[in-house]
Amino acid sequence: MSARLTLATAARVLRQLRHDHRTIALLVALPCVVLGLVAWMFEGTPVLDSVGPLLLGLFPLVVMFLVTSVATLRERQSGTLERLMTTPVGKGDVVVGYALAFGLMAVLQALVLTAFAVWVCGMDVAGVLWVVVLVAVLDAVLGTALGLAASAVARTEFQAVQLMPVIIFPQLVTAGLFLPRDEMPAVLEAVSRAMPLTYGLEALQELAAGGGLAEVRGALVVVVAFIVGALLVGATTLRRRTP
DSSP: OOHHHHHHHHHHHHHHHHTOHHHHIIIIIHHHHHHHHHHHHTTTSTHHHHHHHHHHHHHHHHHHHHHHHHHHHHHHHTTHHHHHHTTTOOHHHHHHHHHHHHHHHHHHHHHHHHHIIIIISOOOOSSOHHHHHHHHHHHHHHHHHHHHHHHHHOSSHHHHHHHHHHHHHHHHHHTTSSSOGGGSOHHHHHHHTTOHHHHHHHHHHHHHTTOOHHHHHHHHHHHHHHHHHHHHHHHHHOOSSOO
16 A cells, blocks of 8 residues: 555545535435424424434435445446556555545534534533534444445446445344334344444434443444454455446
8 A cells, every 4th residue: 555645545535526426415404404304393392302313323324334335336437446456556545545535524414414413403412512513424434334245246327326224224224213222122122233334323422412422432443443354355345337
């Protein structure tokens, strides 16, 4: 890997995103619209204060997974990756460059969504707000890393979209959104411990209850480990083009 080539790859992806207004709207505006609908639906109740922090982590992860997997696969189908691989750019440069570019978009998305939730929708977080933003950013980056890994095995954009429910939905079911994990059957609880989203939502639940960085530090370390693991999978399985 080369820092110069990695940064050049990230800059190229950001230039492409800058001219893709629909993708920017999907990344930034759509989560705000959905969160605004939730706030409107439960106006005058404490529901947003308890559920809102979870949505700050969930929406960015799902959106970043979808956008990253489709965008990366489109690059491979168009032959862009094949042309890049004829240059000194390596697989690690490509994957990390994409991760940096979409990671910056994830930071922007998390900041805009959090600001909208707090200052427009009136969400009140019992925990430390900047830690909530940190967890939201990490969840968005996790979505990016999982999207990069998924794009390495998908052959078409439709397959990339199909992988979203395969990878995301089981995590939603076992992450403790519908039933506390300690009340689940033992097998499902064990499965939930192997799912990265479990730890991201666990941290946000702790923050919604008034926790701080000390209470969620362990969960954040696990999320970072999953991010690194997903990027390694993406780098080792990346193909030049779709067969």
